Amino acid sequence: MTSSYDERTVARLIHDDLAHLLHPQHYAPDHQDPIIFDRGEGVWLTDVRGRRYIDGLASLWNVAVGHGRAELAEVAAEQLRKLAFTTAYTGFSNVPAIELAGKVLDLAYPNMGGVFFTNSGSESNEGAFKAARFYWNLKGRPSKVKLIARERAYHGGTLAASAMTGLPVFWKYFGPLVPEIVHTRKPDNLECDCTLNADGECAHWVEAAIEREGADTVAAVICEPVKGAGGVLPPSDEYFVRLREICDRHEVLLIADEVITGFGRTGHWFALQRWGVNPDLMSVAKAITSAYIPMGAFIVSQPIMDALHDLPPDARFMHAYTNSAHPGAAAVALRNLQIFEDEKLVSNAGAMGVRLASGIRRALGAHPHVTNIRSLGLMAGVTLVKDAERGTPYDPADGIGGKVARHMRQEGGVITRFVGDHVVFAPPLVVNASEVDLIVDALERAVRAVTGA
Ligand SMILES: Cc1ncc(COP(=O)(O)O)c(C=O)c1O
Incomplete structure (x- = not known):
């Protein structure tokens, strides 16, 4: 372990972090000894203590492409030197953005027709929702304004997102929430032959929500694949096929939130390709940029694009x-996607996902304390x-997920996330077999140590 920072500097950084930096989803007193990252390479991260x-x-x-890709830094530097920014508003454009829009459409669902670039997933979802409402207004259906979202979904941190x-923990003290966004819930007396999703x-939960609200008032349904x-929480193999049919029957648009699943994570470029469904x-x-520079997009089908090209x-x-x-972001995205293709990362995600699961x-x-092991592509x-x-679940006060994640970090050298009693994995798409095995080994040791079984 080599460190570029002495202990005094580390102590000062920790102090200043606690004092000055407001982190996402974080309560500073719970994190008196944060890990401060210094550098990364491939799937590996190194903190300031080495x-x-x-x-x-x-x-x-x-x-997705792992840490420390010098070529992405170089392509950014080259583009920023040449042209750091110009507006894409009203009548202006730039070369990397035009090229990237074409590339994304080549990779996306065959019915897609136009790309609007954003800075984040939350902005992408806000824009997709606005585009859905706009579309129905153009079609002379102004009453179609509602959005149906699902329980336990995550769509971002801006107000509409x-x-x-569908996780109430994200609502507390921020209300009132944006109106006309409603969530699915288990319908009473539901009789169907569906295989259930992991949750x-x-x-038919979505169909029940559409019927409850009235299809005439519903613009779209938003779902993470x-x-x-x-x-x-992966869906059953039939879920999106049925959902597509339900949306068509009720004339409701289907928005796929592929902020996590997009660009290879599931072993396909985009997740619904697995089931032959087009949103x-x-x-x-x-x-889209492997986070080397922030960027997002919402992408609209050709019919919606045509409507946007034919406005009153x-x-x-x-x-x-x-x-x-x-x-700059577009140039990085283009090179990032080139790396995906050169290194066949989408198929690596599929293969390593199978190994992980x-x-x-x-x-x-x-194991007597483990259940519901699930995966799709390189998500588990x-x-x-x-x-x-x-x-029988653990008492939430046990904080079992946090204990396992902490053991994995401290003893196993693996950083991952827990959500209540769930521990989740989604390593970079460049992960190799021995690194996958290290993750599995760290999880097994953590579960055995923490549960004592
Ligand atoms: C499925 C999904 N949608 C949207 C978002 C929001 O993206 P961002 O944090 O970039 O705004 C996230 C973030 O994790 C996400 O997982």
């Missing part, structure tokens, strides 16, 4: 972000329970 960790969640599901999010729902922050709009961010004189799509279509099943499939989750046979 300790190395495997980045088991690709940081925030986003550093927080309202879309126990099926597509795999709920990520909710605990890595009407999609949101992306994170892996009194209507303009007055949606904007200053940094939309940023040339089967490794976890082999190590912990019969496990649930810790007091009694796997009876399905």
